[in-house]
Amino acid sequence: MADNMKDRATIYGVAKRAGVSLATVSRVINGKNNVTEKTKKQVTDAIKELGYRPSALARGLATNKSTNIGIVIPGTNYVYICNMLSGMTDIAKIYGYQTTLFVTRRSKEDAQKEIEKLISSHVDGAVIFDDELDENEIKYIQNYNIPLVVIGHEMSDERLASITLDYKSTLIDITKDYYERTPDGQINFLDITMAGNMMDDLRDNLLQYTSANGKSVSLIHSEDSYQRLYSDMKVYFETPSHRHGLFICPRDSLACAVINAAIEDGVKIPDEIEVISVVGTKYSYIVRPQVSSLEIDLFEVGSIAMRMLTKLLKGELDQKVFRFKSQFAVRGSTKK
Amino acid sequence: MADNMKDRATIYGVAKRAGVSLATVSRVINGKNNVTEKTKKQVTDAIKELGYRPSALARGLATNKSTNIGIVIPGTNYVYICNMLSGMTDIAKIYGYQTTLFVTRRSKEDAQKEIEKLISSHVDGAVIFDDELDENEIKYIQNYNIPLVVIGHEMSDERLASITLDYKSTLIDITKDYYERTPDGQINFLDITMAGNMMDDLRDNLLQYTSANGKSVSLIHSEDSYQRLYSDMKVYFETPSHRHGLFICPRDSLACAVINAAIEDGVKIPDEIEVISVVGTKYSYIVRPQVSSLEIDLFEVGSIAMRMLTKLLKGELDQKVFRFKSQFAVRGSTKK
DNA sequence: CTGTTAGCGCGTTCAA
């Protein structure tokens, strides 16, 4: 490579150096086989000497393909999201795509801004996992003909596929089972602010089911912070009447906050209280006592989403809706 | 030509609709103030009617800026990496940058491939946190004039800044302290395959220090998997002579594997064995017993890295090397 | 097999 690389070499420079036209250079770097070995070598030599790398920007503009796919997520601070992200990036790489992140931070406004960026960014497609966005907004993106895979809503169209995550029915099953074995049981739902639409739906669905069955769920409000919930619960369990029931928590770390606070207040688990985590990750079996949780392999969800998208891009996707149902993993924090 | 863009309006369409030239449209969308209110309105109306969104690709080609910055990381499966990623994306968003991911999967070959993609991708700059890459490879990227912030190596140049993470000296302090209070102590280092250069350096540095002081460290080889290490350690602790010493683990979850295996084998913590995690995350204080760990706020590292990069892009960065020293957080898994 | 030419969508002179 040349020492002086102040200006990046372009296809013109390579053509000139190799003594051929730029069309020939283009053929070589794109692996078209109608080029003589000899001229091919001239070109590759020139490329090496100049340290030439094609500009993805110019290429994208010319081909109307960016080999770039957008990923819309609320953030990268939760383990389950990162597992999913990991699945996506793995598969994207296999198919030769780059991924660019559009982080929405659990705010509707922010989500809409990011969507605008997504549209401008000229990605070849996108995977959306963000429950701030409703179906209308998804369809809005569709106006720009961006192939989409949506996680969390069931929708499909010519260039739109989706994956649903069913925590709802599993949670109802658990509830049913809980009341059967504990007729006088008490269910407590950790109602975390800004937990997202999915959690809100889950809560509402639970409330509806229980009230239809003559039971009542008590909501415990707190914030999405281990520390905060932990100290809240330390106080909570000081009240003797609070030391029983089933506690439903959105995520592992919040379930741990409840469990740790309970234990330190002398509450027996699972004898006095039971705890489950809705979105289980590996930490639910790492901590002690282990946390019973609803599980969906989110790494797999991520990989399948990305695989669906690559097929969608080729127009080869037939099954446009994919459903994941969570499995209840019974562990030490519940009796059954 | 892909049918992807069949309906998408371009700047020409807007110009036509508004009855002006495309230069005027360009002025409007870029907020230049030398446009009459009246024509401005014509243009913005046309934009709304057509749902026009400028193409970042074309814009990037014309301006030689992509408003896109690259992030090179080994993966998104570890909590500490995701914390850092989170810090980066937060700040990038504030400064109006998109982020595209280059995932290297802890393989040298893969890392080099991703670097090539990074160069082609025409990002305005990049943050690199990947200890597979050595300094020569960083300099190679520099040939392409891509402003860089490197995490983990101390280097600096006109368009290169760096952040160092000092776990080394803290670990040596801990070691020193351990031998002082436990003269006949035994240090065990969990030597995980593919843990990366940083961990290898840490191990070598520890071995060097201890041997220089007439002590010896025993290496326990295992793989980067909680499950695997857990079962390995369950067997390990069955041997009575193994039930003592200080165990140094790369990450929280691996420390938990050691701790859980030990406890289930009847080993007392911290009385018989002590355990520390090198890279501590919030899980080190969530689990019980809590894990003593070396801590650096990686969210902050990520945000500072990104902030440095944005300044570097403006040529306003003076302090080009930033050092983070880990703090030893003493918790229940060690005596002191 | 190779070169010429015309775009891809946009920013930016330079005139008017």
Next chain:
DNA sequence: TTGAACGCGCTAACAG
């Protein structure tokens, strides 16, 4: 204040 023309780096016809 506005418009015409050119260029960013590359691909894709179409000729030869």
